[in-house]
Each structure stands twice: as C-alpha cells, then as structure tokens.
Amino acid sequence: MNKPTSNPGPRDAPIQCYIKRDRATSIFRLYFGLTPSEDESDKLLLAAKKTRRATSTEFLISLVADDFSRASSTYVGKLRSNFLGTKFTVYDSQPPSDEAFKANHSRSSRRFHTKQVSPRLPAxxxxxxxxxxxxxxxxxxxxxxxxxxxxxxPISSIQEGGTAPTPKSFPQENPPLSLPSVKSDTVSKDSLVLKNKSPRWHEQLQCWCLNFKGRVTVASVKNFQLVASVDPSHNVSDAEQNKVILQFGKIGQDMFTMDYRYPLSAYQAFAICLSSFDTKPACE
Incomplete structure (x- = not known):
C-alpha cells in the first residue's frame, strides 16, 4: 500500500491523505491517513465548500466542516476559478509579516494542528x-x-541543499496545513512550477496510464500526478525532477486519495486537488 518507511528521509516521505466528497452539500473533507476509517473525527485536516457564482466557482476552505464564514477564526482561504474553469487562484487569508516580506518569501509554518488556532486578523x-x-x-x-x-x-527548494517555507520532514501526526504568504499577483521566474507527469498509452487497455502504486483504483479524468517543471539552468537532478510532489486519484464514487510531499503544505495540495472537481468541458 505504499506505506512510508519507519524513518523516512527528509524529502522522500509522502503524506498520505484522502478526500471525501458530499454531493448533497457540496462539501469536501480532507482526512489524514492511508485509508478511510470508521472514526474520522480526529483525522480531519481541512474542509471546503463549493459555491457557484455567475462568473466563477469558489471553494471556501476551513479547518472545520461546519463553518465556512470568512469572519470565522477557522477560515483558511479560498480557491476561485475563472469563467471557463480553466484558471484557478489560491488565496490565503493570512497576511504576510513584514519580516517575511523583506526576506523575499522566507517564512515559518503555522497551524500544525486543527485545534491549534491562533488569533486571526480580518480575512x-x-x-x-x-x-x-x-x-x-x-x-x-x-x-x-x-x-x-x-x-x-522557490525553485531552489528542490535543489541540492535548498530549503522552502515548509519543514523538510513532516511530523506524521500533525502535517503542516498552511503557511503565511506573500501578497503577489505575479509569479517570479524563480518560483516553483508544477506540471503533469506524462502518462503512457497502454495498448492492451487502450487508455492513458500512470503508476499510482496502488493508491488510485478507478480511472478518471480527474486523476493526476504533478512533478517539478524546471529549466536545465536551475541545476536540478533528474531524480528530483521525476519525483511526484502531488498525486490525486479516485478510489470510489465519492472517495479520492491525495498524497503530497515537500515542499507543499496540506493547504496548497488540497486547493490544487479541489480545482480538479470543477467542470472543464473545454479541457477534455
């Protein structure tokens, strides 16, 4: 079942989670764990509620599954699409600190556990x-x-000796949820970009295939694996470029797995996966 080793390396230990979709309420719940279990009350990491607007779709993301108010102390951020559902922007409700801004995106992690909620400023x-x-x-x-x-x-986060805002090793009981962010509407040329890992066409099955190592069992257009997209000038090893940073896939009618690793946080990974749930007829 592709379980992490007992002593995982700093960059080689994926955090394995799963997402439950409730069609009736349009609520998505992210749980920490390999597989769904009966008692999930203490495994909830994040929840999102999907709302449709005239020109966009929004997913409001919270630390709890029953309060998505922007005024709540549990509100984390949101994901918003454009009209066609081809472009999404992930927003964090936490304003950047002056120190982080001056350090050019250097910051420390926050909200390591759903019960540890610090006082919040207006969203x-x-x-x-x-x-x-x-x-x-x-x-x-x-x-x-x-x-x-x-x-x-930064791209340097996946270079030899590089660092990122997220911890290099994730506590298995309290994976990091989100991080302070820098207010910016443009992507720096040194920012990390993730892209689809190219699938292979399987002649016998007559379909596109990716190796999810048993974590995905149902074929779906939503399934994906993301790897770093890097220019050769950045001196990133082939092994690092081929490493799956985030994978998402279907295992049941309304059940999906989400496995992510350094340098992503749970919030970033969850938001990326939520974008897959919006209808995109022009992309399929």
Missing amino acids: CNYNIATITYELNVLRTRGPRRMNCSMTYI
Missing part, C-alpha cells in the same frame, strides 16, 4: 498559487493538462 486574500488547465482545442485523447505556479516557493 484578506493573498495570492499564493495559480493553477492553469490547458484548452484541448483539437479534442485529442488524454488526461487534463495543468500547470501550478507556486507564488512563493
């Missing part, structure tokens, strides 16, 4: 990532193609 919108789905103009067969520009995570 604001700070752009921390942009997710773009490519239009499938020629209607070619294959999975959706996407790119995720992480506004404040």
Whole structure:
C-alpha cells in the first residue's frame, strides 16, 4: 500500500491523505491517513465548500466542516476559478509579516494542528498559487493538462541543499496545513512550477496510464500526478525532477486519495486537488 518507511528521509516521505466528497452539500473533507476509517473525527485536516457564482466557482476552505464564514477564526482561504474553469487562484487569508516580506518569501509554518488556532486578523486574500488547465482545442485523447505556479516557493527548494517555507520532514501526526504568504499577483521566474507527469498509452487497455502504486483504483479524468517543471539552468537532478510532489486519484464514487510531499503544505495540495472537481468541458 505504499506505506512510508519507519524513518523516512527528509524529502522522500509522502503524506498520505484522502478526500471525501458530499454531493448533497457540496462539501469536501480532507482526512489524514492511508485509508478511510470508521472514526474520522480526529483525522480531519481541512474542509471546503463549493459555491457557484455567475462568473466563477469558489471553494471556501476551513479547518472545520461546519463553518465556512470568512469572519470565522477557522477560515483558511479560498480557491476561485475563472469563467471557463480553466484558471484557478489560491488565496490565503493570512497576511504576510513584514519580516517575511523583506526576506523575499522566507517564512515559518503555522497551524500544525486543527485545534491549534491562533488569533486571526480580518480575512484578506493573498495570492499564493495559480493553477492553469490547458484548452484541448483539437479534442485529442488524454488526461487534463495543468500547470501550478507556486507564488512563493522557490525553485531552489528542490535543489541540492535548498530549503522552502515548509519543514523538510513532516511530523506524521500533525502535517503542516498552511503557511503565511506573500501578497503577489505575479509569479517570479524563480518560483516553483508544477506540471503533469506524462502518462503512457497502454495498448492492451487502450487508455492513458500512470503508476499510482496502488493508491488510485478507478480511472478518471480527474486523476493526476504533478512533478517539478524546471529549466536545465536551475541545476536540478533528474531524480528530483521525476519525483511526484502531488498525486490525486479516485478510489470510489465519492472517495479520492491525495498524497503530497515537500515542499507543499496540506493547504496548497488540497486547493490544487479541489480545482480538479470543477467542470472543464473545454479541457477534455
């Protein structure tokens, strides 16, 4: 079942989670763990509520599953789409600290556990990532193609000896949820960009295939694996470039797995996966 080793390396230990979708309420719940269990009350990491507007779709993200008010101390941020559902922006409600801003995106982690909620300032919108789905103009067969520009995570985070705002090793009981962000509407040339890992066409099955190592069991256009998209000038090893940083896939009618690793946080990974739940007829 692709379980983490007892002493995982700093960059090689994926955090394995799963997402439950409630169609009736349009609520998505992110749980920490390998597989769904009967007692999930203490495993909830984040929850999101999907709302449709005239020109966009929004996912409001909270630390709890019954309060999505922006005025609440449990409100984390939101994901907003454009009209076509081809571009999404991830917003964090936490304003950047002056020290973090001056240090050019250097920051410490926050909210390591759902019960540890610090006093919050009024909710604001700070752009921390942009997710773009490519239009499938020629209607070619294959999975959706996407790119995720992480506004404040530097490419250097995956270079030898590099660091990122997230811890290099994740406590298995309290994975990091979110981080302070820098207010920015543009992506630096040194920001980390994630792209789809290219699937292989399986002649016998007549479908596009990716190796999810048993973590995904149902074929779906929503399934994806993301790896770093890096220019050769950045001197990132092939092994690091081929490493799956985030994978998401279907295991049941309304059940999905989400496995992420350094340098992403749970909030960033969850928001990227939520974008897959919006309808995108022009991309399929």
